[in-house]
Amino acid sequence: MGKFYSLLRKYNLKNNKASLPEWTSIYREEEPPVYWTVLKNILNRFPKNSTVFEIGSGAGDLVAMIHDFGFKKICGIELNKTLTKCANEKLEFLCGLKNAIQNNTYPVFIDQPDILIQVNCVYFENISTKKEYLKLIKSFYDNAVPKYFLLEVIDSKFKTHTNIFPKFVRLSKNDISKTFTNKTIESFPTYVYPKNTSSKTIYLIS
Numbered sequence: 001m002g003k004f005y006s007l008l009r010k011y012n013l014k015n016n017k018a019s020l021p022e023w024t025s026i027y028r029e030e031e032p033p034v035y036w037t038v039l040k041n042i043l044n045r046f047p048k049n050s051t052v053f054e055i056g057s058g059a060g061d062l063v064a065m066i067h068d069f070g071f072k073k074i075c076g077i078e079l080n081k082t083l084t085k086c087a088n089e090k091l092e093f094l095c096g097l098k099n100a101i102q103n104n105t106y107p108v109f110i111d112q113p114d115i116l117i118q119v120n121c122v123y124f125e126n127i128s129t130k131k132e133y134l135k136l137i138k139s140f141y142d143n144a145v146p147k148y149f150l151l152e153v154i155d156s157k158f159k160t161h162t163n164i165f166p167k168f169v170r171l172s173k174n175d176i177s178k179t180f181t182n183k184t185i186e187s188f189p190t191y192v193y194p195k196n197t198s199s200k201t202i203y204l205i206s
């Protein structure tokens, strides 16, 4: 991963634009974000010919990384037009992937992927309760019916007030288990407050 991350970082530094959102700067740092290693360790369990679909692909950095892990059948969706263009240019240049990211708002019809990924994408437009938020997450899963769902959420252990992450998006393992009944749930902490600005956990739902 080190060698590929250096290439990705170099590309991002060269193609940095003021119009890109602030969070894209994490992929210009010298070290890749913490969740990359966690994600790689989880993905290593699965056959490399698995199909992968990412919800909220942003500027394509995660798709690029997962492609580098060996998962070549990968694509994603991003609602922002500028980011989609940026992601597709990056993925073509670094990975040889053409139009891997569609510009649209999930859920839309997709072919059933083996692995559905929603990482670093806390989306809660028009939502104000935990019940509604969990329903939305479940609808994302039901739309794809994947074999495996890798979902990163803000952890309920994170108690500090911030408008970016209202209380209802902070979830516990119990919230996930109750939403995905009869599924196997495994949890993997990524960010931990106060070392990081919040606490996050990746769930593997299968």
Ligand SMILES: C[S@@+](CC[C@H](N)C(=O)[O-])C[C@H]1O[C@@H](n2cnc3c(N)ncnc32)[C@H](O)[C@@H]1O
Pocket: 023, 055, 056, 057, 058, 059, 060, 061, 062, 077, 078, 079, 080, 083, 104, 105, 106, 107, 119, 120, 121, 122, 123
């Ligand atoms: C913080 S970014 C992270 C991007 C990427 N997952 C990563 O880790 O680099 C989250 C992205 O999800 C996109 N997004 C949020 N909800 C979405 C939806 N329902 N459909 C498509 N894109 C969505 C946002 O526009 C944003 O670019």
